[in-house]
Every structure is written in structure tokens, then in C-alpha cells.
Amino acid sequence: MAEPDASLLEAPVPALDSPPSREQQVTLKRSASTSFDDIHDQSLSRKRLKEEHDSHSEPDGNALIPANDSALAEQLAQELQCGCCSDLVYRPVLVAPCQHFFCGSCCVLWIRNGGTNCPACRGPSTSVTPFRALQSVLDILLRVAPHKARSERERLQADEIYTGTSMRIPAPREASPEPDINPSDFVRPCPNCVLGNPYGWRCPQPIVDPNVDPDHAWPSENGTPPGHALCGNCENLLALPSPLTTKCDFCQVSFCGINVQNRCSALAIVSQQPHGLSDVGDLIQTSAVYDVFNHNTIEVDILFDYLTAQRITPRYIYREIVAHIQAQPRAFLPLIELELFVDMHGVSAGTDPDPAAARNKICRHCATEVFLYGLRDWFLRERQKGFLEESVLSRKDCVDGARCNRQTDLDHAKQCIALFHHPTAFLIFSQSTI
Structure with missing residues (x-):
């Protein structure tokens, strides 16, 4: 058996369990790896940079809103702008059937200033109602972006105008036909002057047609021919003795009863419809109502709310006013x-x-005119029925009565109401229950 080499016996054999030397440790480390200490140091550096950036940045309305939420809030606010004031809609109302929405106060002002149909598309509206679903979206938006809210002053002014009730934007009223303007120097015959006319009656003094017999035609410079007048509504010529002709006992103007149904006529007092006052929506846009209440907007808003809640029409009020006046000694x-x-x-x-x-x-x-004259006194009597809220019923009558000059003062108007509007109202309504 051969003996082992002596050089191999003398060389030291490393122990399997011994730790590697420092030089070996250095060579075993990977150059691309990062120690835990380095990671901790880097995170602290980024945190310090963020804090320094935040400390030097100016405060912003979007500071507490994440970037994505801020962009969404801004886009949503743009989509929810009122079509009238072009600002974020406040107390929105929905116009049916076109589905356009506006601030409630903007819609009321549109109607008061004579606006007809939807302010956006000019389409006829059947109703205007509070848009509660959109109000919920607005509430969420303002919680995320409170800086988008209207100022307190704007909100108070809007609340004075719109009280949250439903209403209607009135449609354009039917226009009367154009007057039968005579282009010549002669008056043309009225509908009853024509022989064989469809109305079953002919003028006893028919006007000669200037196109047929110009020598016997009636000159325009001579005024209205005998037995004729101009209709108070369409302003066309009419025959005074005609069975269709009616005369108003108040203004003494005659109406033809032919051209525009229910408008070219004077009717029995209790059966007539006040002009331009079909519903509460028409009242809202009638500036004369504010004159009746001495521009006391508080009282007018209470009136509108009451009429809406009780579903009372102007024609119903008119009939009650007429009945009350007719019951007085001098009518x-x-x-x-x-x-x-x-x-x-x-x-x-x-x-x-x-x-x-x-x-x-x-x-x-x-x-x-009768309606507007008696409206205030009617509402004063109506208060005694007890349907209004206690805060309204507790308001006292102003000691200055019709002479009160503070009805435009909101604080004074909230506390009391002047009794009468017209100087002689006491003579007319002396027997009222007020």
C-alpha cells in the first residue's frame, strides 16, 4: 500500500462548521442588494421632503381632497350649474316635462319678471317641483368640497325669494288677432254688415264696401260709423245692436263676441275670468300683487304658500271678493x-x-281690477279660518294701517301686516269680520 504524500498531510484542513473570514464575507455579499438600514433611511428622507413641501405650500380649498376626488368634484360642479345664474345650483327645482333644473330662486325671479316657458329650452312647462334627488347629490358634493358652497349672504337672499313650494312657469298667452286696419281712406264693413253672413243677423245700418261702391263708402276721417264701435279685445269693428255684442258695465266698452272666444265678450260678473290670472303661477309673475301688499314680500310669499297648499285658484278668490262686495250697502x-x-x-x-x-x-x-282691489282684504279674512301656521297667525295688524310706510322693511314685515291698501277701503269693507 502506498503511503500518502507528506505535503497533503501537512496542509491545514478547514473545519466545516467554522464561520467565513471577513474577506470571505465581503465577497459573498451581493452588490445589488439593499440593507434594511438603507431602506429605513430612504423612507425617512422621503417623509422629510413631503413635510417640507407641505409646510411651504399655500393653503387650498382642495388641500384635504385627494387628487382624484378634487377633479371629480370640479367636474361635477360644472355639470350642476344653474341655467340662469351659471353658478352651482342652490335649492334646485325641476321643470317638467323638459327636465331642466334651476335654482328655485332663479326660477321664481324668471316668472316674476314675465318669463314664460322653460328658461333653458323655452318649452311649455306643466309643473316646477323641488328636485330632491339632485339636492342629495349637492349635499354630498359640498361635504367633499365645502368651498364650492354659495356664500351665506347669497343663501339668505335666495331663501327669501324661494320657499320650497311647487309652481308652474306660465305658457305664452294666446295673442289677439291683428286689428283690421283699413289701408284705404274708407271704413270696411263689420262681420254683421255683410249680406248672408254666418251670424244670423245683419246690421240695420250696414257699412258700404268701398271696393263695391266707393262713392257711398264711409270715410275713415269721420270716425266710427253710426251703430258701430271697436271691440275692446281684438279692436275690430262691431255692430252695437248685434245679439253677439256685449258691453262691460264697469269700463263701458263693447265686445264683438266673434273673433276670440271667451275674450271678446263681457260676461255676468260672477262668471268672468280675471284677465291673465289662471292659476297661482300667473299671480307670481304679476307685479301688481306686490303693489297690493305695499311691496311686503314676506306677506306675498305667505299668500303664495297658502294658495298652493290649499289649491286655491285666482278665480275662486275673485268670486269670493265679488260676493263680499255685492253684500255691502253700496256694492x-x-x-x-x-x-x-x-x-x-x-x-x-x-x-x-x-x-x-x-x-x-x-x-x-x-x-x-276687482280681484286686485279686494285681494288683501280677502286674505285678511282668510287668516281667521286658522289654516295658516301659528307663526303667521300670531302676526299682529300694523297700528299704522294703510299709512304704514315700513312694509318693505323685512324685520317689520315679519312681525305685522297693514290692514288696508286703498284709502277708502274702510268704507267698502266696514262690515267685514276683521
């Missing part, structure tokens, strides 16, 4: 003496044969 005579019905139309009126005579027929415009 309509005080209104005649005040000359409320003078120059009601664009045509010449007849002469009142007896101011103290009973009144039987009335035109639409004079019916509106």
Missing part, C-alpha cells in the same frame, strides 16, 4: 267713484248713463 259704487275702470282698453269707451246703477256684466280686465 261696487265706491270702486266706480275711485275711477278704477277708466282707460282699461285701447279703444274709446261709452258714457256711463248712471254711476249708481246696478252692475251686471264685466270684462276680463275690469274683473282683474
Whole structure:
């Protein structure tokens, strides 16, 4: 057996369990790896940089909103702008059927200023209601981005205008036909002057057609031919003795009863419809209502809320006013003496044969005058029925009465209401239950 090499026996054999030397440790480390200490140091550096950046940055309305949420809030605010004021909609209302939305106060002001149909598309509206679903979205948006909210002053002003009730934007009213303007120097025949006309009655003094017999035609410079007048509504020529012709006992103007149904006529007083006052929406846009209440907007808003809640129409109010006036000893005579019905139309009126005579027929415009004259007193009587809220019923009558000059003062208006509007109202309504 061969003996082992002596050099191999003398060389030291490393122990399997012994730790590697420092030089070996260095060579065993990977150059691409990062120690835990290095990671900790880097995270602290990034944190310090962020804190320094935040400390030097200016405060912003979006500071507490993450970047994605801020962009979404901004985009949503753009989509929810009011079509009237172009700002974030406040207390929104929805117009049906077109589905456009606006601030409630903007919609009320649109109606008050004579706006008809939807302010955006000009389409006819059947109703305007509070848009509660959109209000919920607005509440969420303002919680995320409170800097988008209207100022407190704007909110208070809007709340004074819109009280949260449903309403209607009135459609454009039917226009009267154009007057039958005579282009020549002669008056043309009225509908009843024509032989064989469809109305079953012919004028006893027919006007000669200037195209047929110009030598016997009636010259325009001579005024209205005998037995004829101009209609108070369409302003076309009419025959005074015609069975279709009616005359208003208040303004003394005649109506043809032919051209525009229910408008070219004077009807029995209680049956007439006040001109331009079909519903509460028409009242809202009638500036004369504010004149009746001495521009006390608080009282007018209470009136509108009451009429909406009770579903009371202007025609119902008109009939109650008429019944109350007719029950007074002098009936309509005080209104005649005040000359409320003078120059009601664009045509010449007849002469009142007896101011103290009973009144039987009335035109639409004079019916509106009666309505506006008695509206305030009607609402004062209506308060006693107890349907209004306690805060409204507790308001006292102003000690200055009709002489009160503080009805435009909101603080004063919230506390009391002036009793009467017209100087002689006490003579008319002295027997009222107020």
C-alpha cells in the first residue's frame, strides 16, 4: 500500500462548521442588494421632503381632497350649474316635462319678471317641483368640497325669494288677432254688415264696401260709423245692436263676441275670468300683487304658500271678493267713484248713463281690477279660518294701517301686516269680520 504524500498531510484542513473570514464575507455579499438600514433611511428622507413641501405650500380649498376626488368634484360642479345664474345650483327645482333644473330662486325671479316657458329650452312647462334627488347629490358634493358652497349672504337672499313650494312657469298667452286696419281712406264693413253672413243677423245700418261702391263708402276721417264701435279685445269693428255684442258695465266698452272666444265678450260678473290670472303661477309673475301688499314680500310669499297648499285658484278668490262686495250697502259704487275702470282698453269707451246703477256684466280686465282691489282684504279674512301656521297667525295688524310706510322693511314685515291698501277701503269693507 502506498503511503500518502507528506505535503497533503501537512496542509491545514478547514473545519466545516467554522464561520467565513471577513474577506470571505465581503465577497459573498451581493452588490445589488439593499440593507434594511438603507431602506429605513430612504423612507425617512422621503417623509422629510413631503413635510417640507407641505409646510411651504399655500393653503387650498382642495388641500384635504385627494387628487382624484378634487377633479371629480370640479367636474361635477360644472355639470350642476344653474341655467340662469351659471353658478352651482342652490335649492334646485325641476321643470317638467323638459327636465331642466334651476335654482328655485332663479326660477321664481324668471316668472316674476314675465318669463314664460322653460328658461333653458323655452318649452311649455306643466309643473316646477323641488328636485330632491339632485339636492342629495349637492349635499354630498359640498361635504367633499365645502368651498364650492354659495356664500351665506347669497343663501339668505335666495331663501327669501324661494320657499320650497311647487309652481308652474306660465305658457305664452294666446295673442289677439291683428286689428283690421283699413289701408284705404274708407271704413270696411263689420262681420254683421255683410249680406248672408254666418251670424244670423245683419246690421240695420250696414257699412258700404268701398271696393263695391266707393262713392257711398264711409270715410275713415269721420270716425266710427253710426251703430258701430271697436271691440275692446281684438279692436275690430262691431255692430252695437248685434245679439253677439256685449258691453262691460264697469269700463263701458263693447265686445264683438266673434273673433276670440271667451275674450271678446263681457260676461255676468260672477262668471268672468280675471284677465291673465289662471292659476297661482300667473299671480307670481304679476307685479301688481306686490303693489297690493305695499311691496311686503314676506306677506306675498305667505299668500303664495297658502294658495298652493290649499289649491286655491285666482278665480275662486275673485268670486269670493265679488260676493263680499255685492253684500255691502253700496256694492261696487265706491270702486266706480275711485275711477278704477277708466282707460282699461285701447279703444274709446261709452258714457256711463248712471254711476249708481246696478252692475251686471264685466270684462276680463275690469274683473282683474276687482280681484286686485279686494285681494288683501280677502286674505285678511282668510287668516281667521286658522289654516295658516301659528307663526303667521300670531302676526299682529300694523297700528299704522294703510299709512304704514315700513312694509318693505323685512324685520317689520315679519312681525305685522297693514290692514288696508286703498284709502277708502274702510268704507267698502266696514262690515267685514276683521
